[in-house]
Amino acid sequence: MSNNGLVSESVAAALNVELISYVVGRHNLSGEDSQGANSDNEVELNTHKGLEGLGLLLGLRLSERLLYRQSSFGEWTPPGVTHFVARQFWKAAFGKKIDRMMHMNDIYFCLIDKNFRWLEGFPKVKGDRIISTTVLLPSAYSEESVTKEEGGSTRDERVGSMPIHKDVLIYTVGILKGLIRVMYPSGHLAIHANLNNENETQFVLDFRTPTL
Amino acid sequence: MKKAPAAAPTSSNKGEKAFESGEKVSAEFFAITYGALVQQMVADLTQEEDVETINQQLDAMGRRIGSRLVEEYSVRSETPACRTFAQAADGVALVGLRMFLNVTATVEPVREAGTDTFAIKFAENPLALFVELPEGPLRERLWYSNVICGVIVGALGMVGFLAEATFVHDTLRGDATNEILLCFKGREKETFQVER
Numbered sequence: 001m002s003n004n005g006l007v008s009e010s011v012a013a014a015l016n017v018e019l020i021s022y023v024v025g026r027h028n029l030s031g032e033d034s035q036g037a038n039s040d041n042e043v044e045l046n047t048h049k050g051l052e053g054l055g056l057l058l059g060l061r062l063s064e065r066l067l068y069r070q071s072s073f074g075e076w077t078p079p080g081v082t083h084f085v086a087r088q089f090w091k092a093a094f095g096k097k098i099d100r101m102m103h104m105n106d107i108y109f110c111l112i113d114k115n116f117r118w119l120e121g122f123p124k125v126k127g128d129r130i131i132s133t134t135v136l137l138p139s140a141y142s143e144e145s146v147t148k149e150e151g152g153s154t155r156d157e158r159v160g161s162m163p164i165h166k167d168v169l170i171y172t173v174g175i176l177k178g179l180i181r182v183m184y185p186s187g188h189l190a191i192h193a194n195l196n197n198e199n200e201t202q203f204v205l206d207f208r209t210p211t212l
Numbered sequence: 213m214k215k216a217p218a219a220a221p222t223s224s225n226k227g228e229k230a231f232e233s234g235e236k237v238s239a240e241f242f243a244i245t246y247g248a249l250v251q252q253m254v255a256d257l258t259q260e261e262d263v264e265t266i267n268q269q270l271d272a273m274g275r276r277i278g279s280r281l282v283e284e285y286s287v288r289s290e291t292p293a294c295r296t297f298a299q300a301a302d303g304v305a306l307v308g309l310r311m312f313l314n315v316t317a318t319v320e321p322v323r324e325a326g327t328d329t330f331a332i333k334f335a336e337n338p339l340a341l342f343v344e345l346p347e348g349p350l351r352e353r354l355w356y357s358n359v360i361c362g363v364i365v366g367a368l369g370m371v372g373f374l375a376e377a378t379f380v381h382d383t384l385r386g387d388a389t390n391e392i393l394l395c396f397k398g399r400e401k402e403t404f405q406v407e408r
Contacts, residue, residue: 007239009234022253039369065240094237095237
């Protein structure tokens with residue numbers, strides 16, 4: 001028997017959703033333990049950091065395996081990074097290539113998955129609502145991909161320790177950050193994800209240098 | 213050239229066919245995901261010695277996964293419903309493990325008086341890629357791939373078989389092969405009757 005280095009996509013998807021549930025459950029449990037010591041917003045922020053942190057670790061480790069077979073040396077260009085993610089990473093993690101890609105000037109890319117596997121079974125987004133891993137605020141205070149106000153808003157959606165859409169997006173963004181950090185270590189890159197009411201999930205890779 | 217007659221379908225090539233016809237992902241991605249999860253569970257232990265907690269968490273997680281995968285198994289494996297536990301054990305070892313984990317396993321009854329127990333053995337374990345357990349409580353008491361036992365029990369529970377699955381050998385502990393004992397515990401009573 002030759003092992004071809006593949007497993008069923010179904011079991012991998014189920015495992016990832018369970019991992020997200022585990023992290024969410026763990027943070028909610030620790031939130032309850034220290035009753036009153038943590039605000040709901042803080043529990044939510046810690047959940048998001050936990051998810052992104054674990055995703056980051058996974059992405060870093062995965063990059064070692066995926067890049068092992070690449071012949072390129074040195075730093076990748078933004079289009080090279082994006083194509084690698086859209087084809088090699090999506091194939092490795094979801095068993096398919098990304099459905100659609102849009103770009104602006106080879107420095108801002110939007111990868112669109114029409115039916116993101118890890119959100120299968122989650123309720124559909126209704127109305128004009130868009131779920132995003134970032135909320136653009138005029139406030140000077142911000143943490144990358146998570147803000148206090150944002151933590152509060154997702155807290156209201158949560159039922160017990162069941163994962164919500166944003167948990168899945170934040171975890172996936174963490175994986176992408178870990179994966180790409182190895183390929184593009186010194187350049188600037190912001191990554192965020194959106195889910196719209198057409199059930200399209202968009203992953204934005206923004207390589208633009210922020211203007212001061 | 214005369215065409216050779218097609219081999220009759222067996223459980224093992226049904227598993228192979230079901231695996232080939234499904235969507236597939238990198239086994240490395242799968243192993244790395246699982247490794248990150250187990251590592252997180254170890255880090256979350258409030259007492260370093262309390263390794264059995266992780267075994268239980270992995271089993272519970274596996275039951276949830278198994279109860280979700282069994283529907284896909286029924287649809288895509290093209291195997292008839294199991295009428296006996298022996299058939300169920302055969303399905304788990306020769307079809308299910310191949311279909312989902314791409315693992316070639318063997319199954320044989322354990323000859324003990326009064327038991328309905330089967331030994332499932334497999335040499336390669338896709339969950340354990342890149343894994344070494346440190347000497348100490350983890351190597352002695354952690355069943356690293358215990359999620360597989362939970363998946364088996366969860367899936368069988370959905371089709372009416374109450375079962376218990378436990379690892380008895382693990383290559384991560386230095387054993388020659390991986391072995392799970394699958395024990396029949398009874399059948400779920402029907403929750404409804406169709407009146408005729």
